[in-house]
Every structure is written in C-alpha cells, then in structure tokens.
Amino acid sequence: MLGRRSLDEQLEGLRSALSRNEVLTEVMSRAATMELPGWYVTAGCLFQTVWNVVTDKPPTSGIKDYDIFYFDAADLSWEAEDAVIRAGQKLFAGLPAEVEIRNEARVHLWYEQKFGVPCPPHESTEAAIDSFASTTCCLGVRREADGGWRIYAPHGLSDVFNLVVRPNPVLAPREVYETKAARWRCEWPELTVLPWPG
Template identity: 65%
Template structure:
C-alpha cells in the first residue's frame, strides 16, 4: 500500500489536513458544532468518528462509511453520580436527536467507577478528558477535536497524526487488555482492509 503523503507532513500541516478530512463528514461537523453548545468542561469529539473519518477519506470511501457512533467526552469531577451524567445525556439527546446517528456522551471522570466490572481490570480515575483519550486501546485512536467559539478547532493528538493518515493501528498497552485491542483491530480490518495492524508487545 502506498503511504498517504499526509502521513509525512509536518505536524502543523497535518492538523490542517485533519480538519480538511473531517470536514468531509457532514454529520461529524454537526456533532462538533452542537457539542460546543452543551458547554461541557473538557469536551472533545473523539474515538472512531474522528480517526475512521480520516481512514475513509484516505481510502477514497464515503466519509461516514462504517462509523457506528459519535463519541463525545467531557470531564466533570464535581458530581460523580449517575444522575448527574444521565441529566447531561438527556440534554444531549435533545441536541443531537434529529441527526439520525448514535451520539454517545460520557463523563470521563466517572469511568473508573464501572471500568473494572466491564473489562476485568481496575482503571485509575482520569484527571481530564485528555487523560482518558491517552488510554485508548490503540495510539492511533488517541485524537480528540472540539470547535471553539472563535471558529478554530482544538486538536488533541498526543501521538501525532502520522499513523492516522498512514492507516497504522498501533497498540497502546497503558490500560485496555490485549483482547480488547485485538478484537477492535480485527473488526476495523474487516471494514478497512488497507489497515496495517501492529502486534501487541509480548513484553506487556
């Protein structure tokens, strides 16, 4: 597979290329704009809706193909009750309800309360939405975007954007178990056959 030239751009140019690629997904643009209206602390649109849009653009597919939901992270440690998060989710349902896609809004300050029951290992409390993004199962997934009032986009990408444009899936063994990474990589490879999936490190 020929490497997409955007994978080797300087980081500032990659950020501009990311915005151009994501702008091809009209649903993502609507989610970004409407998410900003929720005025949630530490807000990012992140996960598959972001990196999979780029994969689609690089692959020449429709920008929204294969994207099963749109994830919105926020971080509010002032109230860790389910009721407080549920109130935000209900409000978000009114904001996104007519888009015809699943928009998952979650308070990342609460993840440690349910993570072990779901995945079998404990999760430390996340200090911020950025901290939560840092712990995705693959470094390639660690990208978050939000629209600022100025019209600029804030992009958080601790591992850069080269792998995203290069369609490389790289493990991130900080938290998620190996089985989670491999299951996700297998599912993604069926949808995007051009992906190059790197193996989980045997040393841990």
C-alpha cells in the same frame, strides 16, 4: 502522503478530512452549545473519517457512533451524567448517527466491571483519551468559541494518515485491542495492524 508531511500540514489535512464528514461537523457544532467542561469529540468517528477519505470511501462509512467525552469531577453521580446524556439525546435528535456522551471523571467507577482490569481515576478528558487501546485512537477535536479547532493528538497524526493501528498497552486489555482491530480491518482492509507487545 500526509503521514510523511510536517505537523502543520497534517493538522490542516486533518481539518480538511474531518470537514468532509457533515454528520461530524454537525455533532461538533451542537456539542459546543452544551458547554460541557473539557469536552472533545473523540475516538472512531475521527480517525475513521480520515481512513474513509484516504481510501476514497464516503466520509461516514463504517462509523458506528460519535463519542463525546467531558470531565466533571464535581458530581460523580450517575444521575448527573444521565441528565447530560438525556440533554444530548434531545440535542442530537434527527442526526443519522448515534451520539454517545460520557463523563470521563466517572470511568474508574465502572471500568473494572466491564473490562476486568481496574482503571485509576482520570484527571482530565485528555488523560482519558490517552488510555485508548490503540495510540491511533488517541485523538480529540472540539470547536472553540472563536470558531477555531482544538486538536488533541498526543501520539501525532502520522499513523492515522498512514492507516496504521498501533497498540497502546497502558490500560485496556489485549483482547479489547485485538477485537477492535479485527473489526476495523473488516471495514478498512488497507489497515496495517501492529501486534500487541509480547
């Protein structure tokens, strides 16, 4: 089981699992051409691809969308972000999946209205990834210019491979975690969902 292997073996296992999702690899390849500052493909499309591989499902099964985060603090206007989103809609047209692009430098401007708690401004894309409701979600991957993979996994990869959903109570409210975990468990009943801390 990869969850108990060395980090090097886990990283190789992650690349191997993600490479089986042809939609994901195409999203990564196209995203690289946008040259967005600090970009990553992140969240569900990554760990859910691994869950699919581990549980012998088709690699794209149950994946709702493909998230791309970037960080551009130079222009916090909605118009600037919207221009990137529109460029992405053209770039990713024809893929059998929804691709969502967001400037993480702007999250603090709308987060409280959507989730009911304030969000301090993020300082980087990595900081935004750190704030996901579950540590299992805290994962970002991108293709570098040299063809290599940059992988950001602040909590490691063991939970991802071991099908463990662990809460990350740094920003998102408890109900966000519990709602997501319940939805994921319907799709992947093999998951172990750990409770929100009391």
